[in-house]
Amino acid sequence: MTLILGIDPGSRITGYGVVRDRGQGRGCEYVASGCIRTGSGELPERLQVVFRSVREVIRGHGPVTMGIERVFMARNADSALKLGQARGAAIVAAVEEGLEVAEYTATQVKQAVTGTGGASKEQVQLMVMHLLGLTQKPQIDASDALAIALCHAHTRSSLIPHGLGTARRRGGRLRL
Amino acid sequence: MTLILGIDPGSRITGYGVVRDRGQGRGCEYVASGCIRTGSGELPERLQVVFRSVREVIRGHGPVTMGIERVFMARNADSALKLGQARGAAIVAAVEEGLEVAEYTATQVKQAVTGTGGASKEQVQLMVMHLLGLTQKPQIDASDALAIALCHAHTRSSLIPHGLGTARRRGGRLRL
Numbered sequence: 001m002t003l004i005l006g007i008d009p010g011s012r013i014t015g016y017g018v019v020r021d022r023g024q025g026r027g028c029e030y031v032a033s034g035c036i037r038t039g040s041g042e043l044p045e046r047l048q049v050v051f052r053s054v055r056e057v058i059r060g061h062g063p064v065t066m067g068i069e070r071v072f073m074a075r076n077a078d079s080a081l082k083l084g085q086a087r088g089a090a091i092v093a094a095v096e097e098g099l100e101v102a103e104y105t106a107t108q109v110k111q112a113v114t115g116t117g118g119a120s121k122e123q124v125q126l127m128v129m130h131l132l133g134l135t136q137k138p139q140i141d142a143s144d145a146l147a148i149a150l151c152h153a154h155t156r157s158s159l160i161p162h163g164l165g166t167a168r169r170r171g172g173r174l175r176l
Numbered sequence: 177m178t179l180i181l182g183i184d185p186g187s188r189i190t191g192y193g194v195v196r197d198r199g200q201g202r203g204c205e206y207v208a209s210g211c212i213r214t215g216s217g218e219l220p221e222r223l224q225v226v227f228r229s230v231r232e233v234i235r236g237h238g239p240v241t242m243g244i245e246r247v248f249m250a251r252n253a254d255s256a257l258k259l260g261q262a263r264g265a266a267i268v269a270a271v272e273e274g275l276e277v278a279e280y281t282a283t284q285v286k287q288a289v290t291g292t293g294g295a296s297k298e299q300v301q302l303m304v305m306h307l308l309g310l311t312q313k314p315q316i317d318a319s320d321a322l323a324i325a326l327c328h329a330h331t332r333s334s335l336i337p338h339g340l341g342t343a344r345r346r347g348g349r350l351r352l
Contacts, residue, residue: 044267044277051268077256081247084260089268091220091261092227101220 002156003031005063005099006149007054008141009090011082013037014050015141018061019132021153028153030132032061033142038086047089054093066094067152069144070103104151109144112151179207180332181239181275182325183230184317185266187258189213190226191317194237195308197329204329206308208237209318214262223265230269242270243328245320246279280327285320288327 001023008015017033036053038046057063068091071083094101107117114127125143128134131150138146177196184191193209212229214222233239244267247259270277283293290303301319304310307326314322 042277043279044271047264047267048271051272071257075253077251077253080253080256081260081263084257084262085264085267086260087257088223088261088264091223092265092268095220095224096227101218103219 002065002153003061003063004028004149004153004156005058005061005066005094006145006147006152007066007068007090007094008144008148009050009068009083009086010141011038011046011079011086013141014054014086014090015139015143015145016054016057017138017142017146017149018057018063019146019149019153021157023157025157028132028150030134030146032057033138033146035139035141043085047085050086050089051093054090055097058094058097058099064099065152065156066099066101067148067155068094068101068103069109069148070105102152102155104148104155108155109147109151112154113147178241178329178332179237179239180204180325180329181234181237181242181270182321182323182328183242183244183266183270184320184324185226185244185259185262186317187214187222187255187262189317190230190262190266191315191319191321192230192233193314193318193322193325194233194239195322195325195329197333199333201333204308204326206310206322208233209314209322211315211317219261223261226262226265227269230266231273234270234273234275240275241328241332242275242277243324243331244270244277244279245285245324246281278328278331280324280331284331285323285327288330289323 002021004019004021006017014036018031019028020031021028036050038049091101110119110124111117114123124147128143128146177199180195180197182193190212194207195204196207197204214225267277286295286300287293290299300323304319304322
């Protein structure tokens with residue numbers, strides 16, 4: 001029963017999702033999710049909102065590990081810089097609270113959640129709802145963060161031997 | 177007598193410089209400077225090094241305000257993302273320690289220190305040495321951070337009326 005945090009950072013909105021990994025391949029259950037909105041203040045204040053909000057989520061729910069999306073291709077240098085700043089604030093909040101942090105590409109997240117790296121955002125959202133038994137659609141940033149948390153849960157559990165076959169452990173889709 | 181921190185963030189090396197503004201247009205004196213090297217570890221650990229080192233400098237010297245270089249044009253999206261992450265970690269360290277944070281473009285820093293926005297790095301370094309009465313050349317990242325601190329001191333003081341003429345207050349070079 002491990003609590004896992006997923007973070008989808010952005011310069012304006014940072015999504016977060018917390019899931020509980022039941023362990024032994026029994027899947028995950030939903031704990032919490034939401035969007036951190038940084039508002040329209042100056043950069044230092046906006047980064048402080050990200051830092052403090054991520055810390056608040058960690059202190060409130062007690063996850064021990066965090067997954068965050070790794071970015072390869074930002075649209076341009078300016079958006080990459082802004083995204084990097086939010087990422088930096090979120091990662092520092094996590095490591096300062098003692099969490100291990102793992103990075104996943106968007107393709108890895110889609111692969112883990114839907115079984116295909118080319119899935120659409122809507123497909124990912126529907127699979128997140130399905131895997132966590134949600135009846136309401138989470139906001140897209142929260143849903144993306146939950147997908148990252150599920151990917152992280154899947155990857156972590158595949159590194160801990162518990163009788164699953166090699167084929168299951170290498171990639172493949174999450175099971176309910 | 178205000179202590180001012182300057183930060184020149186980078187993905188591998190973050191320069192810092194602390195100066196004491198004597199106030200009333202009497203210039204600044206050198207307090208400390210150096211380079212924070214993040215090493216070759218994983219990203220979360222490297223960002224934690226930036227965060228903790230900046231916090232250590234702040235707690236060790238007690239500056240009340242920080243200047244940091246504003247970046248408009250990064251070489252490419254990947255380097256912008258890395259730079260953004262280091263910036264985010266440094267800014268969060270400062271705001272969490274209660275410092276106000278101001279951003280300056282490279283041109284503003286050069287203008288304040290040398291009198292021309294097109295000055296070379298070497299010219300900036302020589303003027304930093306001159307203005308602070310240094311006999312040894314600081315490392316380039318430390319020197320850039322000191323230049324940012326001097327620019328911040330200059331800009332702050334120009335916003336506080338103390339009998340200087342308008343021409344002096346608007347732009348212009350720092351005086352010894």
